[in-house]
Amino acid sequence: MEGASSSLLDAEAVADLVLLDPLTEESLVQTLQERFRRRDIYVGSGTRGFGGTTGTAGTYIGNVVISVNPYQSLPIYTPEKVEEYRNCSFFAVKPHIYAIADDAYRSLRDRDRDQCILITGESGAGKTEASKLVMSYVAAVSSKGEEVNKVKEQLLQSNPVLEAFGNAKTVRNDNSSRFGKYMDIEFDFKGEPLGGVISNYLLEKSRIVRHMKGERNFHIFYQLLAGASPQLLQQLKLRQDCGHYGYLNREGSNLPGMDDAANFHAMQDAMRVIGFSPAEVTELLQVTAVVLKLGNVQLSSSFQASGMEACSIAEPRELREICELIGLEPGTLERALCSRTVKARDEMVLTTLTVPQGYYGRDALAKNIYSRLFNWLVNRINASIQVKSDKQRKVMGVLDIYGFEIFQDNSFEQFIINYCNEKLQQIFILMTLKEEQEEYVREGIQWTPVEFFDNSIICNLIENSTTGILAMLDEECLRPGVVNEDTFLTKLNQLLATHKHYESKETQNARRVTDTSLPPRCFRIHHYAGKVTYNVTGFIEKNNDLLFRDLSQAMWAAQHALLRSLFPEGDPQKVSLKLPPTAGSQFKSSVAMLMKNLYSKNPNYIRCIKPNDTKSAMVFTPELVLAQIRYLGLMENVRVRRAGYAFRQLYGPFLQRYKMLNPRTWPRWDGGDRQGAEVLLAGLAFPTEELAFGHTKIFIRSPHTLFDLERRRQERVAQLATLIQKTFRGWRCRTQYQLMRKSQILISAWFRGHRQKNRYKQMKRSALILQAYARGWKARKTYRKYFRSNASTCVANFIYRRLVQRYLLGLAKNLPPLSVTDRTWPPAPYRFLDDANQELKNIFYHWKCKKYRDQLPASHRAQLQARLCASELFKDKKTLYTKSLQQPFRGEYLGLKQNPKYQKLHAVAKDKLVMADTVRKVNRANGKTVPRLLLLTTEHLVLADPKAAQPKTVLSLSDIRGVSVTRFSDGFLALHLKEVSTVGAKGDFLLVSDHLIELVTRLHQTFKATMGQALPLHITDRFSTRFPKGDVSITVVESPKAGTNGPVCKKKGSNKMEVLVH
Ligand SMILES: Nc1ncnc2c1ncn2[C@@H]1O[C@H](COP(=O)(O)OP(=O)(O)OP(=O)(O)O)[C@@H](O)[C@H]1O
Ligand SMILES: [Mg+2]
Secondary structure, X not given: OHHHHHHHOOOOOOOEHHHOOOOOHHHHHHHHHHHHHOOOOEEEOOOOOOHXXXXXXXXXXXXXXXXXXXXXXXXXXXXXXXXXXXXXXXXXXXXXXXXXXHHHHHHHHHHOOOEEEEEEEOOOOOHHHHHHHHHHHHHHHOOOOHHHHHHHHHXXXXXXXXXXXXXXXXXXXXXXXXXXXXXXXXXXXXXXXXXEEXXXXXXXXXXXXXXXXXXXXXXXXXXXXXXXXXXXXHHOOOOOOHHHOOOOOOOOOOOOOOOHHHHHHHHHHHHHHHOOOHHHHHHHHHHHHHHHHHOOOOEEEEEOOOOOEEEEEOOHHHHHHHHHHHOOOHHHHHHHHHEEEEEEOOEEEEEEOOHHHHHHHHHHHHHHHHHHHHHHHHHHHHHHHOOOOOOOOEEEEEEEOOOOOOOOOEOHHHHHHHHHHHHHHHHHHHHHHHHHHHHHHHOOOOOOOOOOOOOHHHHHHHHOOOOOHHHHHHXXXXXXXXXXXXXXXXXXXXXXXXXXXXXXXXXXXXXXXXXXXXXXXXXXXXXXXXEEEEEOOOHHHHHHOOOOHHHHHHHHHOOOHHHHHHOHHHOHHHOOOXXXXXXXXXXXXXXXXXXXXXXXXXXXXXXXEOOOOOOOOOOOOHHHHXXXXXXXXXXXXXXXXXXXXXXXXXXXXXXXXXXXXXXXXXXXXXXXXXXXXXXXXXXXXXXXXHEEEOOOEEEEOOXXXXXXXXXXXXXXXXXXXXXXXXXXXXXXXHHHHHHHHHHHHHHHXXXXXXXXXXXXXXXXXXXXXXXXXXXXHHHHHHHHHHOOOOHHHXXXXXXXXXXXXXXXXXXXXXXXXXXXXXXXXXXXXXXXXXXXXXXXXXXXXXXXXXXXXXXXXXXXXHHHHHHHHHHHHHOOOOOHHXXXXXXXXXXXXXXXXXXXXXHHHHHHHHHHXXXXXXXXXXXXXXXXXXXXXXXXXXXXXXXXXXXXXXXXXXXXXXXXXXXXXXXXXOOEEEEEEOOOOOOHHHOOEEEEEOOHHHHHHHHHHHHHHHHOOOOOEEEOOEEEEEEOOEEEEEEEEEOHHHOOOOOEEEEOOOOEEEEEEO
């Protein structure tokens, strides 16, 4: 911003030409040159601060930005720059295309004014680049969203497609637009792009068949050949070699800095984005290929039978391929190219063509196909980008149209192009110069008129519907009889002989002027931008733009849908005798429509200047620039700006907009608008020369004042907005508070009510309970005497008894069997009987057992008692016990009674015998065993020698101190004797018995019965025993060596013995 304001005051290179002092053509050129040197390629022209922020109604003078082509890329189009210019104050920033675009966009969005941006300048001055910058800026600053982005992308992507088909390299510009383009971008009320419409003007189709040396045909041909895949080329029946095609320049088809292949792919991508289907793209490229291939269709002459020369196809291959591409019978196309149907009286006659005529027809066909294809392309893009909804729209038009052209040899095209530029200049003059000055006069403002050239006389010379050059050309074209350019020129000379801006050899001769620069068959027009000499050759033909009907019919006959649709007039059903409108009149009416369109919008100008002819960066040719400054009318423009007022507005809207700046006019002014404006401005104390009061409008001289006004307004509006906000917030809070308070009261009322109700309900419930109890108590008291007390206990007891009775009776019937091994018992029918049932079960079982025992014989009972005793003594203590269970206790193993040998022993035992068995006695000296007979009587224990059957040792039971046995399954036993006894003096006995359990059990029983006390029994692994020679400690060892015959005793030293058992 600082840079901007300082450059405003930079005398050498002012950013705004209004500040130029002195204002001369030289100083203007110098300023541009100085700024160009500093790479400031944009300059404003006194219009800064106009536009968007100001004008609402009435006269409006557009912004002007002058752009000098830098021919190098400058870092001034970055996203940061976009941000810098976004919502900028036009006055405060450096001149830039972005500034003008921003101003136009905001004026469109915020002020609801349709805008147009007119970009003019010579070929190569940078118009197309400027238009793209405008579009990309608008795309960048408008809002984002999926739908909006798609629209933006489609709009932006229309450029590469149109450039491929409509641009070409010329000597002036490597990417010269060979058509005029006007694009309406449409927005909704929020400023979001909705879509657009593109109009195209006059494609330079002659380039298809011919171009100057050093130039190229349209880019698409080179792009297609360089970028298409081999398959695509094959499909299109093309060769990659440019030199093969007659319509392309044979040398230098490659352009430095331009990658045709990459551009081809970019163009294909762009088509996809716009919405072309793959089939449409293929069709488009097929038609393009057909145009290219038509240039290679060679004709040769042959003589007919009549002797007339006739043309024929020299080499049928190319023709055949074309026909294959478009689905046409080759004969049809050959006929259409080599002959022509002529109507002679009422008959149609086929006449052959000469070779030049044939080539003429071929070229005309190629040009027609291409230009119609281009129109189709524009329409197709429009179909994609056009706005579908019928929402209210605002429009921003961008006009990028060919600039004024003066060549060595100027033809019909230049005439048309220059006419268009003349019309644009007219708009510029009308809107900026003439109208402004006329307004000052109308409004009664003191004003010294500024001279300027009004070009309506030239426009009239060309477009007047009766005497204009275009009208006369049309007349010539339609006139029957001999028609050629000479008759047309003669007619012009007659009619325009005295016209100030028309010259030709004849008029010069009439005025006796000698001018060698004007050749015959030419006329010269003094355009606003300079004199241009037009050669009339080709005027009639180009204006007629006729295609032999045979050719259009042949095209219509093709099966190729796209190509066919380009030639609707070829339909034989629709043959019309009316001639189509001429090229000139078509162009005239489209220009008239364009002008109408532009007039209805708020104009913004980008005046492009080309600094040199060599496309080089940093070269500034002052003469060249001066010429452009002249024909762009910049001097006049600046002059009017300087003398005039920057801003004007009707009193009404002005007062409406600024009335808040004065307490006398705010909020309402009851007087007239003008008085209101005067009062308002009087309060603001601006210098008097800054303001002028017209009849209906207020005029403000400098943008500074206007911006001051605008700034104050903004501040005041902010204050007012705050006031409104404040009041509104206060009101909102108050109402909200009151509402809350009311609600709070209501809620507490309801709550209290609810609480009281609950409390009351609770009290009522309690009272009822109390009442019920009291009543119950009273009733019980009253009625007690009517009932027997304890009745319930009686009843209960009765029931219990009854149940018990039933249980017992049931049990009696259901008793389990009396077998002692059966332990079953019926379950208790009621839980309260569980204990009794268990008890009865036990009693029953005991009783059953007793009964069983009672009926046993005495011997059996004694046996059982012995068994019981054995179990008590040995169960779980000695392993042998379990084995012994199988052996019955027989007691008598020797057969004392039966065996007479034992008679003596039998006598000893008499009736007191308890047990008789054979045992082995361990020799205390060496551990060896000797068999002995053992008799246990109720009083004695007798050991006897088996052979002699004589008692050897007789022990009284009272001599026995105790018995020791091992834990294992052996029959070893130590019989400890009391020392005091006589036998005992000999020491303890160590015995081994095969019926140890029985022996010890019986000894135990007998001992108890006799002695009245239990026999001490030790079941142990280590014990001490008394031998005659002292005590010996005996250790029992479990060992396999023990053998099956019983334990093995080993004497170990004098007082140790080991008993091996198993
Ligand atoms: N702002 C710029 N910055 C850098 N280079 C530019 C700029 N403007 C134009 N150029 C260069 O100048 C060349 C010509 O510009 P452009 O095609 O816009 O001219 P034009 O006025 O549209 O010409 P024509 O009337 O032939 O279409 C561009 O290809 C580009 O190289
Ligand atoms: Mg261009």
